[in-house]
Structure formats: structure tokens, C-alpha cells
Amino acid sequence: MKKYFKIGVFIFFLFLVYFGFATYPKLEVISGFSAKSVTSAHFIDHRSQEIIEKSDNDFDVIGWATNEINESGRFVTSNVFGLKKRKAIYREGLGATLINDGFDVTKPYEIPKRTKSSSKLPFPYGDAEPKDTVFANVDYAKLNQAVANAFDAKGEDEKRTRSVLVIYKDKIIAEKYADGFTKNSIILGWSMTKSITGTLFGILQKQGRFDIYKPAPVAEWQNDNRKYITTNDLLHMNSGLEWDEYYDRICDATKMLFQDKDMTQSQLIKPAVFKPNTHWNYSSGTTNLLSGILRKQFKTHREYLDFWYSALIDKIGMYSMVIESDMAGNYVGSSYGWATTRDWSKLGLLYLHKGNWNGEQIFDASWSKYVSTPTNTSNGKYGAQFWLNAGGFYPDAPRDLYSCNGFQGQKVFIIPSQDLVIVRMGLTGDSKFDFNSLLKGIVGSVKKD
Structure with missing residues (x-):
């Protein structure tokens, strides 16, 4: 019994050594990626934390991170098993920025000036919806099938396409979005x-x-x-x-x-x-x-x-x-x-x-x-x-x-x-x-x- 216990302790010790040398240095990157990703997706595209963690952050070891959104402060903190806490802040006009402990969040900052001109022209040159255009040389059945094939069937999670848009001669001839995404996403x-x-x-x-x-x-x-x-x-x-x-x-x-x-x-x-x-x-x-x-x-x-x-x-x-x-x-x-x-x-x-x-x-x-x-x-x-x-x-x-x-x-x-x-x-x-x-x-x- 003592022999197996010693073997178990030794294996656990090897695991700790491996974790220390191979994984621990990555924790700061993991928590940093997660904090930045959640901040951007939540405050720019208004996605929920649950959706972000199940889609944007569900690959490799990024899912190890624990995230907390501060709505009023417009920032996110993330850590991995309580270690390597990182913070990302959201600033209107500049998006999300992953910051370090020395960053002064109270310091004034400049943002870009945006200019939006109103136009009644249809997409892509104006704000109006694109006009329906039918081209005689387009096989729409074949086109729509090709676009549909880019998306997962119900219950699948392999292709993970969020959107496909096809423009021919400045006209949208195909446009499709996955559930939860739209032309405004x-x-x-x-x-x-x-x-x-x-x-x-x-x-x-x-x-x-x-x-x-x-x-x-x-x-x-x-x-x-x-x-x-x-x-x-x-x-x-x-x-x-x-x-x-x-x-x-x-x-x-x-x-x-x-x-x-x-x-x-x-x-x-x-x-x-x-x-x-x-x-x-x-x-x-x-x-x-x-x-x-x-x-x-x-x-x-x-x-x-x-x-x-x-x-x-x-x-x-x-x-x-x-x-x-x-x-x-x-x-x-x-x-x-x-x-x-x-x-x-x-x-x-x-x-x-x-x-x-x-x-x-x-x-x-x-x-x-x-x-x-x-x-x-x-x-x-x-x-x-x-x-x-x-x-x-x-x-x-x-x-x-x-x-x-x-x-x-x-x-x-x-x-x-x-x-x-x-x-x-x-x-x-x-x-x-x-x-x-x-x-x-x-x-x-x-x-x-």
C-alpha cells in the first residue's frame, strides 16, 4: 500500500513540475486573451458572457479562465484557477485594451473623430437596403446550396460559420447568418x-x-x-x-x-x-x-x-x-x-x-x-x-x-x-x-x- 502511495506522490510531483515549467507561464496569456476577448465582444457587439465563453473562448486552454464583467466600470477581469489575474477595459471609440497594473485608468485619452454621411443610395454606397437584383447568369439554386453548405446543420458544431456574404457586380446575391448573428453583428x-x-x-x-x-x-x-x-x-x-x-x-x-x-x-x-x-x-x-x-x-x-x-x-x-x-x-x-x-x-x-x-x-x-x-x-x-x-x-x-x-x-x-x-x-x-x-x-x- 505504501509503495502505491509513494508512486502516486511521485506522479503528482511530476505533474506539478510539468505544470510549473510547461503550463504556468501560459496562464498570463490565457487570462489576458480571455479578458480582452470578453471585453471586446461584450461591449462592442453586446454578446452575453455565456455566449462568449461558449463560442469565442471555447478553444484550447482559453476555457480555463474565469471571467467577471463589471458593467458600470466597463471592464472585465479574468484569472486561471485564481492565478494570473488580468484586466481589460472598454473605452468608447477605442474598443477594448488589455492593461497592466501600471496603467492609469483615470488619465484622459483621445478618441478618433467619426464622420457619418447620410445617403439614400442602396448598399454598398448608402444607408438604404440593397435592391433585389436577379442576374440571368447566376444559378441561384447552386449558389444558395454552396452558401448553406458552409453552415452547420442543426445539432452540429464543426464548421462554425457565423456569416457568408456574396456580392456580384456590387449587388448582394447571397447572405446568410448563423443563429444569434445578423447583418448588424x-x-x-x-x-x-x-x-x-x-x-x-x-x-x-x-x-x-x-x-x-x-x-x-x-x-x-x-x-x-x-x-x-x-x-x-x-x-x-x-x-x-x-x-x-x-x-x-x-x-x-x-x-x-x-x-x-x-x-x-x-x-x-x-x-x-x-x-x-x-x-x-x-x-x-x-x-x-x-x-x-x-x-x-x-x-x-x-x-x-x-x-x-x-x-x-x-x-x-x-x-x-x-x-x-x-x-x-x-x-x-x-x-x-x-x-x-x-x-x-x-x-x-x-x-x-x-x-x-x-x-x-x-x-x-x-x-x-x-x-x-x-x-x-x-x-x-x-x-x-x-x-x-x-x-x-x-x-x-x-x-x-x-x-x-x-x-x-x-x-x-x-x-x-x-x-x-x-x-x-x-x-x-x-x-x-x-x-x-x-x-x-x-x-x-x-x-x-
Whole structure:
């Protein structure tokens, strides 16, 4: 009996050692993710805590967290088994911010100015509902079946699609939402936000205020070999800077998103391990560095905050969109953009029309070609803050397809050859969701006229 007891004690001791070395360091990230997620989803989209915990937070070890919402204070605290308590606050105009113990919640802060113009035009250029349009070259039965197949049947929980929207020639030809979601639901795009960030450089370039082909304006790099990195290299994720991006372990990306006060510094401080334009490496830190570079193009913080909305987001009627900020007041351009499915589609439509929005040229037409041209060493899968199908990742979709992609399968597909924009929002990515079949079915339902 004593022998088995000693064995049990030894096994328990090994478990504690393993937990200490392998799991305990992750608790701060777990509670941080949970606090930030609950704060955003609850105060931006008004989801209940129960729904958030059963959907947004029900993967891997995130479900270990215990969350508490403070309605009057508009903040959420989370912990894991009583350990590593984290807090996220909600501020109107800036969304949710995960804060540390040193953050002064009483300090005044600036918020972006939003401008909404009223228009009686139908979607996508105005506030009116889209007009019913029937295209003779669209097989609606096939289209609707393809869209329906993207959703779970009753009682299933595998595909986890929240919405699918299909736009052809500026008209909605299919639109479907999962139970609990509507055209007014505001959904996190995760890394689709990178495409927003990248677009702002296209706008600055059109305005003659920035040259992406010059060395990146980063003072800290001017005395070493990083001084040769251009903004073009950063936009293409081809800078050669060191960076690790995984979401099943502690790495550069998770430390940045759930621990750093100033997320624009995370990539900036990394050394160069390759020459620029020789090694493609996906990096959320790079996009947040780009957000920091954008900030320095303006004399004041207020101008930086306003520019994202006045030059792009509100300009094309993405009024539901909120870009969240870090503790230092930088937009988290890598990951934290929220908008309705219809508003996400407007970014796709802007690119489908090569920067022209209802007669106004937002960025030069050449910019759409720039972002959709494969970057060196990406094997045809990446352009400039957009993903590509040039290498045939989706074999049954047109090769000219390019897209905004986000964690858990957020997608805005742009298909110029078909005059299509397709949006899918959900909780499953390419490893679990068959995007190729979805694209094949939708594209196959529209014959070229």
C-alpha cells in the first residue's frame, strides 16, 4: 500500500513540475486573451458572457479562465484557477485594451473623430437596403446550396460559420447568418485588420506623403544593417527581421498581443537574421510596426487616430468598424479590427474597383495590383498585407483571387475575373473548414456574361 502511495506522490510531483515549467507561464496569456476577448465582444457587439465563453473562448486552454464583467466600470477581469489575474477595459471609440497594473485608468485619452454621411443610395454606397437584383447568369439554386453548405446543420458544431456574404457586380446575391448573428453583428476580423493597415500606406502614397520604396523611417535602425529595410519590405513581410508567430505557445506574437504596452516596438527591437527581400516570414509584429510608422507621419496623436477613419474607414461607409488600441495609444493594426460582415465586404469592393469608391479614387489603381502581386519567396501565397491564390492554394478557385485573412477563418475574398467579393466569418480556419469547396460552389454558380 505504501509503495502505491509513494508512486502516486511521485506522479503528482511530476505533474506539478510539468505544470510549473510547461503550463504556468501560459496562464498570463490565457487570462489576458480571455479578458480582452470578453471585453471586446461584450461591449462592442453586446454578446452575453455565456455566449462568449461558449463560442469565442471555447478553444484550447482559453476555457480555463474565469471571467467577471463589471458593467458600470466597463471592464472585465479574468484569472486561471485564481492565478494570473488580468484586466481589460472598454473605452468608447477605442474598443477594448488589455492593461497592466501600471496603467492609469483615470488619465484622459483621445478618441478618433467619426464622420457619418447620410445617403439614400442602396448598399454598398448608402444607408438604404440593397435592391433585389436577379442576374440571368447566376444559378441561384447552386449558389444558395454552396452558401448553406458552409453552415452547420442543426445539432452540429464543426464548421462554425457565423456569416457568408456574396456580392456580384456590387449587388448582394447571397447572405446568410448563423443563429444569434445578423447583418448588424460586429465581428472581429483578427488579421484581416492587416489589410486595413496596409491600405493606409497606399492612401498616403497617392497623396504624395510617403514613399514605400525608401528605407523605413525607423531611427533605431540607422546604425546597423536594418537601415536597408524599406517600408515595401515590411508591407511584404519580407524584411528579414527575426520573429516567431505561433498561437499554441508563448512566442513573440503572443507576448506582444497579451503582455506588451507598446505593440509597435515588438518587431522594431528584433535583429535582422536575413537580408531584406530574401526570406518571407509572416509577422503580426511587422504590421504593428507599420502602425507605429504611420503614427509618426502626423504631428499629433489626434491626427493619427482620425486618419484611419477619415481617409478610409468612414470614407467607404464602414461605420460599424472599430480599430482597438494598445496601452500606448497605437492602433493594433495587426489584429483588432471589428466590423459587420457587410462593412468588411466594402474593403473587398474597394479593391475590386481598384481603389475607386463610387467615383472617388481612394488610392491609385496600381495599388490593387501591388498588393495582389506575389512577394519574393512566398511561393505565390502572399502579396502586401493580403493573401493570394496565385500559387493555387485553393485549386478550384481563380488564380487572381486575393484576400484579407484572419485567425479562425475570417476571409474577404476578392475575385476580379468574376466581379465577386465573398465574405466568410466564423470560428474555424483552413485546417478545419473547406474553403476550396465554398469558393468552387459560389464561383461555379456565376457564369461569365
